Amino acid sequence: MASLEVRRSPPRSRRELEVRSPRRDRYSVLLPTYNERENLPLIVWLLVKSFSESGINYEIIIIDDGSPDGTRDVAEQLQKIYGSDRILLKPREKKLGLGTAYIHGMKHATGNYIIIMDADLSHHPKFIPEFIRKQKEGNFDIVSGTRYKGNGGVYGWDLKRKIISRGANFLTQILLRPGASDLTGSFRLYRKEVLEKLIEKCVSKGYVFQMEMIVRARQLNYTIGEVPISFVDRVYGESKLGGNEIVSFLKGLLTLFATT
Amino acid sequence: MTKLAQWLWGLAILGSTWAALTTGALGLELPLSCQEVLWLLPAYLLVSAGCYALATVGYRVATFHDCEDAARELQSQIQEARADLARRGLRF
Numbered sequence: 001m002a003s004l005e006v007r008r009s010p011p012r013s014r015r016e017l018e019v020r021s022p023r024r025d026r027y028s029v030l031l032p033t034y035n036e037r038e039n040l041p042l043i044v045w046l047l048v049k050s051f052s053e054s055g056i057n058y059e060i061i062i063i064d065d066g067s068p069d070g071t072r073d074v075a076e077q078l079q080k081i082y083g084s085d086r087i088l089l090k091p092r093e094k095k096l097g098l099g100t101a102y103i104h105g106m107k108h109a110t111g112n113y114i115i116i117m118d119a120d121l122s123h124h125p126k127f128i129p130e131f132i133r134k135q136k137e138g139n140f141d142i143v144s145g146t147r148y149k150g151n152g153g154v155y156g157w158d159l160k161r162k163i164i165s166r167g168a169n170f171l172t173q174i175l176l177r178p179g180a181s182d183l184t185g186s187f188r189l190y191r192k193e194v195l196e197k198l199i200e201k202c203v204s205k206g207y208v209f210q211m212e213m214i215v216r217a218r219q220l221n222y223t224i225g226e227v228p229i230s231f232v233d234r235v236y237g238e239s240k241l242g243g244n245e246i247v248s249f250l251k252g253l254l255t256l257f258a259t260t
Numbered sequence: 261m262t263k264l265a266q267w268l269w270g271l272a273i274l275g276s277t278w279a280a281l282t283t284g285a286l287g288l289e290l291p292l293s294c295q296e297v298l299w300l301l302p303a304y305l306l307v308s309a310g311c312y313a314l315a316t317v318g319y320r321v322a323t324f325h326d327c328e329d330a331a332r333e334l335q336s337q338i339q340e341a342r343a344d345l346a347r348r349g350l351r352f
Contacts, residue, residue: 041350045341074350081348121334153325166320170313176263230330258264 026057027132028111028192031119032101033062037069043119044078044087050125056132061088061105065095099199099209106196114190120235123187127229131189134225141194141222144180144214145187145229152182152228156236164241168249175257176215180224183211184249187229194222207245208252215260278302 029047033040044060051058062075072091079087090108092101106114115131117123123145131143146152148169157165172183184207190198197220202212217224261269280286282299290298342352 041345041352042338042341045345046337074352077350081345081350121338124330124334148320151325153327153330155327155331157324159321162321162324163317166317166324170317170320230325230327232327232331232334256263258262260262 024057025113026059026111027051027113027115027128027189028105028109029058029060029115029117029128030102030105030109031060031062031117032098032105033064033067033071033075033119034095035067035069035071036119037067037071037074039120040071040074041078043121043125044082046121047125047128048082048086050128054129054132056129057111059086059088059109059111061090061109063101063105064089064091065101066091066093097205099202099205102195102199106192106199109192112192114192114195115188116190116195117187122231122233122235124230124232127187127227128189130227134227135189138223138225140225141191142214142217143189143225143227144182145185146180146182146226147185147229147231148181149226150228152230154231154233156233161236161241164246168246168253172211172253175253176211176260178211178214179218180214181226183214185229185231186210187231198222204252204255206252207249208256211252212256212260215256219260 031040031043036043040062044062047058047060050056062078064072064075066072072089075087075089075091079089088108090105092104102114102116113132113135115128117125127145131145134140135143147154148166154162154165169181169183172178173181176183194217198213198216201216201220202209204212214224278298278301281288281290282295346352
């Protein structure tokens, strides 16, 4: 006997929820470049590999600051190979600084999450899926790669460099109590609106800019998660950490100490 | 309050407490041994802080993880990447 079932459609509110279920997350990687003709194809290849293997929806935005070594030409070739829905080129005329490069890149980013990293292969894209996992786990506003905790670490640094690094970090922890173990690191995942807000508020440059972002994030009560990363420094041999950089780091640290 | 302001406040509070106790401004009669220790306390604390800093940084430098594997893996991936990209038509 056929049973008569009156199928009632789900209540209106639940239907609305189903229709408005979360859009797929999309991750935009911002790659500011200057004279990275050698490394750019490699970093893009590694990014594509990591994202494809994890089935992550992504785009890579290359912001070249008028590199004289032909980086832009290589970037255009990569765009032809991987498609312009995955590789966006947003070049600039000359070297204008990191903060403005991020702003420029973000104007064209279609993702709801932004990943910033170095294009010189010191940061490995294989950590990005871990950043994403961590972000989902704690619903963090920011996930920062750390060289100082867990099994994070560095390759290619001599004793002197390690001492300077740990010493600087210790001083930073004491003075700023930032709630993150690696402040000068620049391998991070941000919610897009969080990065926009922070860049608006930050005034410093270079290393100190990365530090200021974390400090301001804490002030604004954003949550920060950490993922240990390995940092492979192939450049250190050529460009030793000079006295100038140390002095400007200290000046920046003291400025943050006195103003935040 | 900025971090600097927090430090200054903290130092001011501790400093004035110490000064009040050592100069007897609070009119307390402390045993002599206490007074001696109190008088030297800031120096003790400074030296201890210095030792703590050295020990901590020393420990962290000694246990700073060297990523040999990461470097090796990167090298082989670079070879793989160059080959694959050349196949796809990249002119280096």
